[in-house]
Amino acid sequence: MILPTRAIAAARCIPEIFTNAGLFGVQTVSISTNVVTNWTVDAPPGTVGSDPSGHTAGIDFCNVSVATSHPGWGDQINTEVWLPLENWNHRLQMSGGGGLVTGLLIPQMNMALSDYYAVVSTDGGHYQDDPSTWALAGPGNVNLYNLLDFSSLALYEAAIIGKSVVNDFYSAPPEFSYFVGCSTGGRQGLMFAQRYPDVFDGILAAAPALRFNFAIITGFYPLIMLLEEGIFPRQCELDALVQMAVRQCDPLDGVTDGIISAPELCEFDPYAFLGTPVPCGNTEVNLTYAAVLGVLTTWNPALGFPTEFWPGLGTGSPVFGLLNTTCQSVLGECDGVPFAPLEQWAQYFLKKDPRYDWHSLTVEELYSFLSSPENKLYESFIATNDPDLSGFRDAGGKMITWHGLADQYIPPNISRAYYDSVTELDSNVVDFYRYFQAPGVNHCGGGNGPYPLGLGLASLVAWVENGTPPDVLQAVSPPGPEGFEYQRPICKYPYRAEYKGQGNLTQSENWECR
Numbered sequence: 001m002i003l004p005t006r007a008i009a010a011a012r013c014i015p016e017i018f019t020n021a022g023l024f025g026v027q028t029v030s031i032s033t034n035v036v037t038n039w040t041v042d043a044p045p046g047t048v049g050s051d052p053s054g055h056t057a058g059i060d061f062c063n064v065s066v067a068t069s070h071p072g073w074g075d076q077i078n079t080e081v082w083l084p085l086e087n088w089n090h091r092l093q094m095s096g097g098g099g100l101v102t103g104l105l106i107p108q109m110n111m112a113l114s115d116y117y118a119v120v121s122t123d124g125g126h127y128q129d130d131p132s133t134w135a136l137a138g139p140g141n142v143n144l145y146n147l148l149d150f151s152s153l154a155l156y157e158a159a160i161i162g163k164s165v166v167n168d169f170y171s172a173p174p175e176f177s178y179f180v181g182c183s184t185g186g187r188q189g190l191m192f193a194q195r196y197p198d199v200f201d202g203i204l205a206a207a208p209a210l211r212f213n214f215a216i217i218t219g220f221y222p223l224i225m226l227l228e229e230g231i232f233p234r235q236c237e238l239d240a241l242v243q244m245a246v247r248q249c250d251p252l253d254g255v256t257d258g259i260i261s262a263p264e265l266c267e268f269d270p271y272a273f274l275g276t277p278v279p280c281g282n283t284e285v286n287l288t289y290a291a292v293l294g295v296l297t298t299w300n301p302a303l304g305f306p307t308e309f310w311p312g313l314g315t316g317s318p319v320f321g322l323l324n325t326t327c328q329s330v331l332g333e334c335d336g337v338p339f340a341p342l343e344q345w346a347q348y349f350l351k352k353d354p355r356y357d358w359h360s361l362t363v364e365e366l367y368s369f370l371s372s373p374e375n376k377l378y379e380s381f382i383a384t385n386d387p388d389l390s391g392f393r394d395a396g397g398k399m400i401t402w403h404g405l406a407d408q409y410i411p412p413n414i415s416r417a418y419y420d421s422v423t424e425l426d427s428n429v430v431d432f433y434r435y436f437q438a439p440g441v442n443h444c445g446g447g448n449g450p451y452p453l454g455l456g457l458a459s460l461v462a463w464v465e466n467g468t469p470p471d472v473l474q475a476v477s478p479p480g481p482e483g484f485e486y487q488r489p490i491c492k493y494p495y496r497a498e499y500k501g502q503g504n505l506t507q508s509e510n511w512e513c514r
Contacts, residue, residue: 064165102184122155198395202398244273
């Protein structure tokens with residue numbers, strides 16, 4: 001296929017070209033277009049894309065904005081499709097969201113565009129991460145239409161719209177279609193594999209919030225445990241205990257590099273450091289029982305409850321995501337600070353009252369809510385823990401999930417348990433779905449460990465288009481002033497990378513999967 005020249009492509013960037021964007025049962029409110037020139041954005045390093053620095057060169061593209069609604073629902077969904085005017089790679093990539101945002105995250109879309117993908121993403125009916133604008137239909141009533149849009153339906157419709165817009169613009173469909181997302185975006189990827197298995201050829205679902213209606217409730221567990229004890233530590237104490245755990249368990253893999261490769265083997269006892277002075281601002285404080293209880297509660301499974309209630313982040317993981325605190329002064333009284341999506345879900349979906357104060361929650365209430373009829377209803381909308389991927393397999397799809405073992409928000413054990421459950425149903429799961437664990441990597445990137453960046457997507461593309469399944473994902477550390485500090489393979493589960501015993505530690509070829 002011969003693509004149009006830039007001038008011809010720009011001339012086609014008009015609403016009248018896009019005549020097939022409609023869907024049955026969906027009203028097209030408007031279609032608008034504009035030509036964007038010299039689009040140059042510096043995305044955060046580590047944003048999904050092939051350029052790990054996060055820099056995107058100037059690109060010209062046609063931005064197609066499609067507004068749709070479902071008659072009788074009172075919603076309006078905004079979908080954008082970005083179409084490179086030159087050098088289109090004949091692929092479509094859908095970009096996912098994060099937290100309570102469905103999508104239209106510019107850095108992620110920008111990185112896809114930098115590889116000359118046609119890009120589609122949607123706001124799912126709301127752009128804000130604050131659910132006050134969409135969660136409730138009225139006092140005490142969840143807007144289930146909007147929840148369905150956010151959970152799955154708007155995403156599916158956006159994918160179909162994206163393919164139609166690509167076909168109208170280039171006079172040819174995409175040869176391959178991919179979904180890329182992390183966290184909420186990872187959940188969305190699994191949702192497509194489970195509910196709409198024939199939409200995408202390849203899915204990269206990183207650090208997925210796959211038990212969303214569970215995880216967004218049970219993530220409160222560490223904070224509520226300390227609330228019930230009536231004690232909150234200083235953040236500097238928690239950070240000090242994390243650093244102590246890393247120092248003790250880092251050498252277990254034979255290399256001292258600031259990374260715990262196997263958190264399950266780390267037998268760090270924070271009680272041994274109770275009363276130890278640690279730096280805190282311009283002074284020192286002694287480690288308190290509150291800090292010890294805080295890290296143990298965050299790292300380990302909940303005592304007295306099924307493991308799935310709270311499996312723990314794993315020893316040595318940062319705790320500031322789910323156990324954040326603020327204090328009146330270094331030596332003053334402290335209080336907990338919830339991760340915003342957890343607090344918002346409790347207000348709008350658990351209590352259906354935006355004025356609700358999380359300080360009234362109890363651990364027993366969290367646990368009982370999980371089995372409530374309301375949560376069962378939410379599960380039918382948003383959960384993505386169905387292990388039956390036979391539809392995706394039979395459609396020829398390929399999927400990769402990677403999860404950082406130092407995730408500060410979502411326990412990596414959840415991803416591992418899900419993959420194990422898929423394996424129990426299909427012993428040949430590696431033929432179409434592979435899972436990778438990234439030691440030392442925080443949620444969706446960051447931390448001391450190297451992470452796959454856009455190289456994970458490159459591995460997925462090679463699998464889909466060339467039939468080359470990945471046994472490793474090549475990973476690099478976050479860029480420093482002089483470039484990337486080290487490289488390392490991320491191994492296919494259940495293997496992990498081990499140093500060969502000789503050669504430069506910073507080079508991937510001196511590591512192997514065992």
